[in-house]
Amino acid sequence: MSDPIATRAAAGFLVRYSLPDLRERQLLELFGRGTRVGYEHGEIICREGDEGGDIWLVLEGTVEIRWLDRNRAEHAVGHVHAPDVIGAWSLVDGGPRGGTCVAMGTVQTVRFGSETWHILQNDPGIAGTSLRRLLLASMSEQLSDGNERIRVILQGQGHAAWRHALRRILEFVSRG
Amino acid sequence: MTEVDQLAELPIFASVPREALEHFCQLAPVLHVPAGMTIMRQGSVADLALLVVDGRLKAEIDLGNFQFPVGAFGPGEIIGERALFSQGGTRSATVTAVFASTCRMLTWGMLGPTAENAAVLAMEQYLVDVLTQRLRRTQKVIRALWRSAPGDFDDLDELLGER
Numbered sequence: 368m369s370d371p372i373a374t375r376a377a378a379g380f381l382v383r384y385s386l387p388d389l390r391e392r393q394l395l396e397l398f399g400r401g402t403r404v405g406y407e408h409g410e411i412i413c414r415e416g417d418e419g420g421d422i423w424l425v426l427e428g429t430v431e432i433r434w435l436d437r438n439r440a441e442h443a444v445g446h447v448h449a450p451d452v453i454g455a456w457s458l459v460d461g462g463p464r465g466g467t468c469v470a471m472g473t474v475q476t477v478r479f480g481s482e483t484w485h486i487l488q489n490d491p492g493i494a495g496t497s498l499r500r501l502l503l504a505s506m507s508e509q510l511s512d513g514n515e516r517i518r519v520i521l522q523g524q525g526h527a528a529w530r531h532a533l534r535r536i537l538e539f540v541s542r543g
Numbered sequence: 544m545t546e547v548d549q550l551a552e553l554p555i556f557a558s559v560p561r562e563a564l565e566h567f568c569q570l571a572p573v574l575h576v577p578a579g580m581t582i583m584r585q586g587s588v589a590d591l592a593l594l595v596v597d598g599r600l601k602a603e604i605d606l607g608n609f610q611f612p613v614g615a616f617g618p619g620e621i622i623g624e625r626a627l628f629s630q631g632g633t634r635s636a637t638v639t640a641v642f643a644s645t646c647r648m649l650t651w652g653m654l655g656p657t658a659e660n661a662a663v664l665a666m667e668q669y670l671v672d673v674l675t676q677r678l679r680r681t682q683k684v685i686r687a688l689w690r691s692a693p694g695d696f697d698d699l700d701e702l703l704g705e706r
Contacts, residue, residue, distance in 0.1 A: 384628060384629050385629055385630040385631070385651075386628060386629075387652065387654040387655060387656065388654075388655060388656035389656065390656075393656070434686065455675070456675050456678060456679060459671055459672060459675040460672070460675050460676070460679065462679065465679070465682055488668060489664075489668075491657055491658045491659050491664050492657055493656070493657055495658070496656070496657045496658045496667075499667045499668070499671060500628055500654075500667070502671060503624070503627070503628045503667065503670055503671060503674065504628035504629055506671075506674040506675070506678060507624050507625040507628055507629070507674060508625065508629070509678060510625075510674065510677060510678060510681075511625050511632065511635050
């Protein structure tokens, strides 16, 4: 049976990330290995600090990322728009969730649990390769965007205090 | 030592059969770089990633009046990986050889539709782990600074932006 949301998301992933030789039907095959999960507006997909057991491909909608401040108050710090990937870090390294993900409007996802992830992470076939490469494309874009924003702020287009703080970030990161 | 032996000594290829490494050598041509040579320039098209086999590379962000160091890469490490998973992007840093170095050139076209070559699979698994570590480290420092910042969260939005 055709699934217009999945089909649109597959096409969107291919436009966003020009992955080698990847085709729409291969992505649909990958989606079929996970579980389709929908979220209503305001519903929490994952919570900061929790153990990570799942990764989500966001097929449709927008997810808000929130961080807790020192007083445990939540602040929205960014938005992820479909198609994209969320929840990967904790699944990969077993660490706590880095932020709370909240559905803004209706959000459609494909969720992969840790067992499926570990199978796909070692799978040289279409599904495993597609998932690894989608994840790598998303992660490398995040790092590259971060470098660019830091460069812009350091070159004087940001607030002076943040420029100072970001110099410290760069100094720290460059030691890593 | 043969070029396959060199690759077999890298931790990321520890469990990869020699036949796969032999094929990987054909997929990823060797590049010898003299000390001081700039290999990737900030702002140029990102069409290549490098696997360092021997030597050392450094990455710097050009801030106009000075070069800010953002990383150093030794044997077994990969730099410029974004070129493998998207096309048309540009370099966010300049990469130079600290010492005379030997690298393998990795391109978008070498990957093929699936990771049937065990060395390609190992490389992808390695990158998933490494990029997760890099993103974690960056986020940890940003959060520490954010939590100590004087309450102006609009600046944080400017920093993190939309994805």
